Amino acid sequence: MKLFVLNSKPVDPNGYIVQALLRALKRQHQAELVLLDPSDLGQIPEDPEGQALLVYGGEELQRIPPHRLHAPFGRRAIWFTEDPYELAGNRERAALFSSVFTNDSGSAAAYPKARHLPLAAAADLLPLLPGHPPSRLAFFSGTAWPNRQRLLHDLRQRLDGVDALDLHLVANAVVEATSGDRCLGQGLCFSPPIPISEFTLRAARSLCTLVIGRDFSGSGRHAYSRSPGPRLFEAGLTGSCQLVHAGEIPDMPSDLLEGEHYLRFHHLEELCSLLREARSAPQRFQTIGAAMAARTRDHHTYDQRARVLLEALGQSRPDSIHLPATPIGNRRLLFVTHEQARPGFHHGGAGLCLDAILAAAPADAEIRVLCRGGDDGRRFELLDAVGGVVGGFPCSQPVDEFSLHHPEFEQQFEQLLASWQPQLVHVNHLIGFTPAVLPLARRAGARVLLTLHDYFVLCDSWNLLDGQQSFCGIKDFYDPRCGGCTATRRPQFASVEPLERRVLMAEVIAHVHQLIVPSAAAEAQLREVFSHLPPTVVIEPAPEAPPFPIHAASGEDLIVLLPGNLAPNKGYAEFRRLLEQVELLELPIRFRVLGRVEAWIRRQLLDHPRVELIGRYGPGEFAALASGCDLALFLSPWPETYCITFDEWARAGRASFFIAIGALAEPHRQQALHPASRRFSLGDGDALMAALIHAATPAGLTQLRRPWLPAAGVSPSHRAPAESIAAGFGERHWQLFDQVQSLPQPLRPLPWQGRPHKRMGGVGGGAATTLHALGRRAFWRARLRRLVYGLPSGHYLVRRWRRLRGG
Secondary structure, three states: OEEEEEEOOOOOOOHHHHHHHHHHHHHHOOOOEEEEOHHHHHHOOOOOOOEEEEEEEOOOHHHOOHHHHHOOOOEEEEEEOOOOOOHHHHHHHHHHOOEEEEOOHHHHHHOOOOEEOOOOEOHHHOOOOOOOOOOEEEEEEEEOOHHHHHHHHHHHHHOOOHHHEEEEEEOOHHHHHHOOOOOOOOOOOEOOOOOHHHHHHHHHOEEEEEEOOOOOOOOOOOOOOOOOOHHHHHHHOOOOEEEEEOOOOOOOOOOOOEOOOEEEEOOHHHHHHHHHHHHHOOHHHHHHHHHHHHHHHHHOEHHHHHHHHHHHHHHOOOOOOOOOOOOOOOEEEEEEOOHHHOOOOOOHHHHHHHHHHHHOOOOOEEEEEEEEOOOOOOEEEEEOOOOOEEEEEEOOOOOOOOOOOOHHHHHHHHHHHHHHOOOEEEEOOOOOOOOOHHHHHHHOOOEEEEEOOOOOOOOOOOOOEOOOOOEOOOOOOOOOOHHHHHHHHOOOEEOOOHHHHHHHHHHHHOOOOEEEEOOHHHHHHHHHHOOOOOOEEEOOOOOOOOOOOOOOOOOOOEEEEEEOOEOHHHOHHHHHHHHHHHHHHOOOEEEEEEOOEOHHHHHHHOOOOOEEEEEOOOOOOHHHHHOOOOEEEEOOOOOOOOOHHHHHHHHOOOEEEEEOOHHHHOHHHHOOOOOOOEEEOOOOHHHHHHHHHHHOOHHHHHHHHOOOOOOOOOOHHHOOOHHHHHHHHHHHHHHHHHHHHOOOOOOOOOOOOOOOOOOOEEOOOOOOOOOOOOOHHHHHHHHHHHHHHHOOOHHHHHHHHHHHHHO
16 A cells, blocks of 8 residues: 655644654555655545555645545545644544544544544654753743743742743744733743754753643633643653643543653642752652653654554545545646737747647637736736636736746746646746746646747757857756856846756756657757756647749849848848848849848848848738748758748748758758758858859849749649648647646656745846845755755764764
């Protein structure tokens, strides 16, 4: 039987208890044991016969959908540890479990069927103090509930030699805000919480330890637990004599005898009397403390509690509790994409791909698209399949392409996943979001796909161009140039260390069920750096076949087309150099720019006599606007992942001059080109200029303008219509979605721990951030702690260190 252990409270100040229980379960349970985070329940496969669930705590369990606790596990037990304070909610949630345990003896009768199981002690947290007599008279540590404040204040007033008391009170914001006793009184003060290792160390150095209940409500109605908490056993294991407040903790374990294992007091005078006796005649108290330590070691450790829990799970019948069946509706899919690729907004390849996928959606698919609502990164919109706004949320701090962690956005995204509950999440682009969307979607139980339209996961320069707009040719995960390159490209920003960013991207990609790349060349470039990439599938964006031929020019000048976006990363520097040489040589060449042009480039070219800016074009308009050109230039200096415009031009039977890098250099793309087409190496500008000079000659123009079809005997009118090609691309995605949806869940969930990674922020207030990294000392302490605990038997090394520290 595979056992899953779930701590229902994500942020548990007493998390060491569940860790101690887990170590005990490992010693007692022979089969596989898995510690679960509540967010990982969506990743657990259904196996009622082979899987069991043990829930520790019970707090915040209402946030987990009941079917996630029920369906995967045939046997379910829960150990409530916050009774009677959480009793009302715990009684409702107990119905999901066949075995119920409670920490409070007074609460057991409130459940239909429950057993009292007190918390215990972990022997491996005990400091070793051989031959050290107690140096303090009495010790107390705990939250400063009102009853504790009053008792300890009065004790200090009535007892002589208060310096022998070791009193440690921890503030509680709720108590201090509601209690009328706002002042601790003379001699008492609030202190930070201490780890359990220090608690046991200070108890071991004290002759006695005070065991006082907690008046949780602070209202005077005395909402006490009738039985003791874990501190009785943790301090008792050290040999310190336990002085128990009889009025606040009336029920003690039946195997612990008053006068033999502990002592009681009913009021302040009796406590003072016991402490005076302990000061004058400590032998009796030491004998009682030693008896308590022996009894605790034999009967009240987490090994004993683990045996009780495992026995209950083993005796329960699988799947003895049934939930009403939840009707299954249509398939729900969530697409995540940046604002320039929203439905119906045809901007670049990512937008065209998204529209093709949405157009091929089956009738039973319910679709939502999450995208940014503007350029400031503070607003996110939830759209339907046709672009209608159906929801969204704001963020007080911006989320941009440099954000590696953003708690506010990620919390909103988790809430969206919880409310919409998509079975599949397709991230069409990570720009504008944090990488955490991938593991968060997987933890929510969705199948996750990621399309890599570019190289954003490798570098924040998504096209791998350096500060001089040159392709860096990266091939190594640990490329030493990256730090200097990032600082050079963005000198006005204080950026996150590139290797740290790359490590984070590698971590989140591991949560993807299926990677989609648009070309084999893109996959090869990605694997040069990320050799660990999970399996990928190539779905190449299919260009629209033009509805009619693209006609060549008819005059004496060579008309050269620059299709697609014109920007530095699209070869503007090379085009500018060609333009200057054409002017210098007074060649009969004119240029037409078809597509989006960056504003500063538009200002440079707007009045140029040899350049015509045609503007943007929409679906189905390319052929008409490109007609009248003899040759197309494709000058992109980076390894583009796909080339829709290139293929669209080539399908029309027109010639191209292009830089053979990335997807443009793929062999299948060279097989059906116009005979006058030429390929050039990156940086071979002289050969490109020489080819342009030849193309402008009468012989060159004749060759360029000669009609040619990629497939002999097939006319453009006989080709597949544009909508069928687009549908084929979209349908391949939906076929892949179906395949991924049918994949079985892995046997173990993939863990994910969000960390406050730094982000790129403006210097001098340019782009401020509220996310702060750990201080240097705390950072390295946390790194060392993770390293030690990650070692085989790491907790034994920690235990030895604590014992040496105690000695």
